[in-house]
Amino acid sequence: MPPSNWPDEIHRVLAAQRVRIVGYVPDAGHKRLIELCHADAGIRAVPLTTEEEGIGLAAGAWLGGEKTALLMQSSGVGNLINVLGTVKTCRFPLLMIVTMRGEQGEFNPWQLPMGRATAAVLGAMGVSVEAVSSASEAASTIETAVRKAFDAQESIAVLISQRMIGIKSFEEQANQ
Amino acid sequence: MSATLHRREVVKALLENRGGLLVVAGLGSTAWDCTAAGDSDLTFPLWGAMGQAAMTGLGLALARPERRVLVVTGDGEMLMGLGSLATIGVQKPANLTVVVIDNERYGETGMQATHTAHGVDLAAVAKACGFGESRTIVNSSQVGSLRSLIHERPGPHFAAVKVLAERLPLVLPPHDGVHLKDRFRRALPGG
Numbered sequence: 001m002p003p004s005n006w007p008d009e010i011h012r013v014l015a016a017q018r019v020r021i022v023g024y025v026p027d028a029g030h031k032r033l034i035e036l037c038h039a040d041a042g043i044r045a046v047p048l049t050t051e052e053e054g055i056g057l058a059a060g061a062w063l064g065g066e067k068t069a070l071l072m073q074s075s076g077v078g079n080l081i082n083v084l085g086t087v088k089t090c091r092f093p094l095l096m097i098v099t100m101r102g103e104q105g106e107f108n109p110w111q112l113p114m115g116r117a118t119a120a121v122l123g124a125m126g127v128s129v130e131a132v133s134s135a136s137e138a139a140s141t142i143e144t145a146v147r148k149a150f151d152a153q154e155s156i157a158v159l160i161s162q163r164m165i166g167i168k169s170f171e172e173q174a175n176q
Numbered sequence: 177m178s179a180t181l182h183r184r185e186v187v188k189a190l191l192e193n194r195g196g197l198l199v200v201a202g203l204g205s206t207a208w209d210c211t212a213a214g215d216s217d218l219t220f221p222l223w224g225a226m227g228q229a230a231m232t233g234l235g236l237a238l239a240r241p242e243r244r245v246l247v248v249t250g251d252g253e254m255l256m257g258l259g260s261l262a263t264i265g266v267q268k269p270a271n272l273t274v275v276v277i278d279n280e281r282y283g284e285t286g287m288q289a290t291h292t293a294h295g296v297d298l299a300a301v302a303k304a305c306g307f308g309e310s311r312t313i314v315n316s317s318q319v320g321s322l323r324s325l326i327h328e329r330p331g332p333h334f335a336a337v338k339v340l341a342e343r344l345p346l347v348l349p350p351h352d353g354v355h356l357k358d359r360f361r362r363a364l365p366g367g
């Protein structure tokens with residue numbers, strides 16, 4: 001897997017679109033983007049104890065007039081199911097960037113069930129899913145997603161393929 | 177020690193002459209309490225998302241640092257989102273106060289005991305998470321001093337207000353979520 005600067009490109013899009021708050025539960029695939037958000041004085045990076053907190057954070061920020069993006073791995077989508085009902089009922093804008101586990105190259109079999117169910121769970125709760133499978137598509141997909149979320153008040157999850165992250169073992173993950 | 181405070185009186189006292197205060201009400205009894213004190217476009221009552229009232233307050237407080245933000249929620253709701261106290265403790269928003277109206281019961285589902293009935297101390301949890309002031313409130317003079325925390329002093333602050341387990345008439349806010357969201361944003365300049 002060649003190194004890619006897709007996290008830098010996503011960060012540039014978020015900054016240009018004036019996303020001011022980024023809530024996250026860490027994933028190895030989001031390591032670079034999380035670092036970029038913390039280093040950006042124009043973005044408040046908010047570590048969360050569970051992905052659910054991101055929904056409250058984003059809803060409250062929108063009530064106050066600010067745009068939020070949420071970063072998580074696919075297993076975290078399972079923690080969101082009930083609170084996504086509030087997003088739908090109130091038509092809160094929602095932008096999630098989800099790094100996938102349980103796909104090609106997965107090294108932990110316990111990640112497989114939630115990885116396989118991620119898109120279906122999101123769809124069942126009314127969240128639009130945009131899959132990104134190559135680094136070259138990442139920035140443009142996020143840019144479109146930001147506009148849909150905050151201009152049209154839609155809820156969108158952009159799923160980043162595990163192939164783009166390219167971690168093949170626990171050892172590789174630990175050495176990120 | 178058994179509680180003597182009445183929840184509707186406590187919430188009314190906290191919201192009286194609220195000025196520019198922005199309010200998030202947790203689902204169930206605290207949403208009804210806030211509505212009984214006087215519905216406002218700048219109150220966002222939750223009808224769902226149990227456990228997310230404090231985080232909704234955090235998002236609002238970060239988005240609008242120039243305004244004071246108050247979360248009024250129940251003990252059952254707060255217990256479902258205990259991690260959010262840690263998250264708020266890390267962010268330390270100076271303009272946020274979280275008030276838990278603690279009747280030690282799940283009031284909407286049959287008055288079952290919550291963990292606070294068994295001694296779980298929410299104010300101690302908030303203190304350990306890094307809130308500035310964190311108090312358990314049991315009488316009306318302490319309620320009076322809580323107002324200055326909410327409106328004036330740099331936070332984040334937390335208070336658990338011990339109240340009687342009462343069954344009260346429902347006073348329901350509007351339940352159309354899009355309306356509640358839109359009216360809040362319209363009423364908040366720059367929102």
